[in-house]
Amino acid sequence: MWEIIVAFILGIVEGLTEFAPVSSTGHMIIVDDLLLKSHKLFSQEVANTFKIVIQLGSILAVVVLFKSRFVDLLDLKKEKATGERLKLSHIIVGLLPAGVLGLLFEDYIDEHLFSIKTVLVGLVMGAVLMIVADWLQPKTPKTETVDQISYKQALAVGLFQCIALWPGFSRSGSTISGGVLLGMSHRAAADFTFIMAVPIMLGASGLSLLKNWSYFTIDVLPFFVTGFVSAFIFAFVSIRFFLKLINRIKLVPFALYRIALAVVIYFVFF
Template sequence: MEMIEFIKVIILGMVEGLTEFAPVSSTGHMILVDEMWLKTDLFLGDYVANTFKVFIQLGSIFAVVVIFRARFKKLFTSSKQRKNGHLSWSHIILGLLPAAILGFLFEGFIDEHLFSIETVLVGLGAGSVFMIAADLHQPKEGKETVDQISYTQAFTIGIVQCFSLWPGFSRSGATISAGVLMGLSHKAAADFTFIMAVPIMLGASVLSIFNNLAYFQWSAVPYFLIGFLSAFLFALLSIRFFLKMINHVKLTPFAIYRFLLIVVICFLYF
């Protein structure tokens, strides 16, 4: 492994870790830094590079599990041990089902028609408008903790999450905004978003890796391990920082950043 390739893998893991759970669209950033600059496909190959980008998401997922380990421990206790009113798997399943069903039905169409610079730009813009709308129209008194979430709120967030199937819209941007509009605080909506992300991202990542397993090369193992570790460490920092600041800064600054990202992508690509 050459030093320049080593640095590129670390950078891509950093981008994944920093942007996967922030409402800024990790897809938009991946396109910006890899397809326009890093070009990992040149030393990994097209299919292996795509698998690599999926694999390092597992590092970000592991970071969520570490940060919310106490919460996941509660979720895996029996219903008798859990107090009434606490977040349960029922809430998470209701939040996952709509996007999981829609994603399964239209996976081929999405992969074939929606993964382009132009569609990502549309997603970035539309998602930004939705995030600003959530800040402007949020209820005055929001539920402060994720344990106060109702089944109706969880399912509604799940329906809105379907918009994130459009690359660039941002899954966390969609679900946090929906949660805020449904009466959750920004922090409670973010907690639900991160917890819900683990099963859906884990399933999608494992499925994608399995589908591309035929293209895997053992020589790529060092790249995969370094990328995974980089994504994990930077996701730890990103998530902790985001959860501390989200109730104070809310979503609008991230929306403004996304508009600036649109300008940068347009300048570099067109």
């Protein structure tokens, strides 16, 4: 029973933080240490596989929320949309920079950058970037909706996404900040960030899942299913809430939260 409770809690943390600009990595460090490592419920391999499973739950929430958008991007509608709109080519352009760098430096990042110290640096520096973005944002955004994003903006946001290869920086924090600095509204930048995150996260999670498929055994299946469902539900709720509020509250509140989280992690682990 305790395993199910732990799976539910970890799913909540994943769902609430994966797409918010607060660094899911920073949060998972705390709950992973307090719940998985301290209680030694499963082997490290099973624990790592579980993290992939709950991330897929969060990704599914984005797919459901943006279902009509993905249908449009893949040209699955019988009636084609006319006028200015986001295209699949925009997403590809945005994905290229981080995709290339991620493939080139994946092993180095895994071996040298996944530590509590580097995550702390990422949390604080990401917070600074978000505060600067709000401070320097144009008074009147030239790109109000995701359908108005240019290829130049898509590429530039993709370059900002490269910063998130540093653990703790947060993919959404980096890309939304970059979009705002490039003249997008907070909502347009957030929409583009979430849509762009699906293929790159789905690809990475899918490959990891194939490598760890042998750990899907009957005894851990309830643990995995609980975490997946929990992550999906809370990601769905948090993303909807975030998208409704982002143009009003902007990024500074999230930046301050990140700094507070960094302080908590520092005192817990140092």
